[in-house]
Amino acid sequence: MDILELAFMQRALLAALLVGVTAPAIGIYLVQRRQALMGDGIGHVALTGVGLGFLLNTSPVWVATAVCVVGAVVMELIRSYGKARGDIALAMLFYGGMAGGVMLMALSPNGSNANLTTYLFGSITTVSEQDIVAICLLAAFVIVTTVGLRRQLFAICQDEEFARVTGLPVRLLNLLVAVTAAVTVTVAMRVVGLLLVSALMVIPVAASQQITRSFATTFAMAVAIGVLVTLSGTVTSYYVDVPSGATIVLLAIGVFIALTLLAAPLARKRADKAALAERCTLEDAAAPGAPGTADDVRV
């Protein structure tokens, strides 16, 4: 395929691959904790970082990373300490971040509306050599964290109260989740854009869990779906000349719908089997979890 010989497409596909892996990998913990929209919040805050990067004439990726990390840590502190007014504080942070970004962009000499749009909605084919180095480093951090600490992160996101009584450093791990989510936002911002980042954190996970029963399978399948849609979306946007971010997100929603339709008969079959198992327990027959169920499905 000739598109693999184009340097900018090589970069685009590498960036797409890394986003496809990292966004669902951290997103699954946010979904597990029922904080699916946290990525969206960080995306808003990131815009201030991008604007700052333009104003200071430095790499927007690194400045955005720094600003996102600060924003995510503040969000985590609001979540763990803030009670009644927590959501108001978050709203301030989100919209302040977005407005600040637009303002800074307007003030900076080489910031333009076109620039703003590439960061808001992604522009994968403009990923530079410098960007790709940053994206690789940041993605490595996200993968090491989300895979290496999966048992610990699973525990704190499943039942934080219990996790604290195991003596895990829960506060530290919570901050790590926030920082990792922030880093993922900047990894993904050139590919899908800040407004659509959260979609790639949430939709592959939601699609995957339509047909899975275990966390491990959900994780693996969400990453597989993430990679599938980012790569195919990138290729599509090259041939058809449509924005990459929108293409990727629409493809992800397509996968979600397909798996949801697939899941309905599957769930019915499982329910029938469970009912059968329930009835047979007295006779000590038909153990549940027999082979051939959807947890064995791999993409």
Place this chain on the structure above:
Amino acid sequence: MEQPVISLRGATASLGSRPVLRGVDLTVRRGEVVALLGANGSGKSTAVCSIVGQVPLTGGELELFGTPRRRFRQWSRVGYVPQRTTAAGGVPATVREVVSAGRLARTKLGPSRRADREAVHKALELVGMADRAKDSVDALSGGQHQRVLIARALAVEPELLIMDEPMAGVDLASQEVLASALREEVARGATVLLVLHELGPLEPLIDRAVVLRDGCVVHDGPPPKAVGQHALPGHDHVHPHADPAAEPIRTGLLS
């Protein structure tokens, strides 16, 4: 004499601006099985939460295994079953995955080893859920959820088990399973602090009952016999925090 496993003296604690514990004394010695009883809203969960460090004490003293709570770090000696109706989170998880979280009390940030997987399997067998290990917790009944949460605490292989209403919303079959699991733990030498609404099938195991009313201890001694009849009617034990205002305050167990 040996240090008590739990020693709570004159404990006070508030939730919001409301004083919930108003000078609670509670001592649990090694090998004892103590039931913490009381009407909804009497402060049982708050007492247990303060013992495991979820709710800060505003006054009084707390020692675990003879160590002041603030300096206590040996969480692998404690198995905790929080008051819950479900073991599920926002993403599917299997019974084994949830129970494995208990082993983190021992492995902390390190890897999971064969001994950890064996402990998880043993805990699942104790509560009769080994054949459901690969099932999603979403597919379980209320009683089975509770069994999973207890297995998670047992997987720690703790010396002290602290359970907040492990029998709430649990069917009779599960109650029997849990009672026998608990019996084995006690035979092994475990110390147990249990929050209960009624003694039920656990009654023969219980050495001592402590009854709370409005954040004060009103009884500490042999388990009161009539407790089942008094505590039972008209309470939704599954959602005890739902509407405290609707709770008649004077449903003290001994009144």
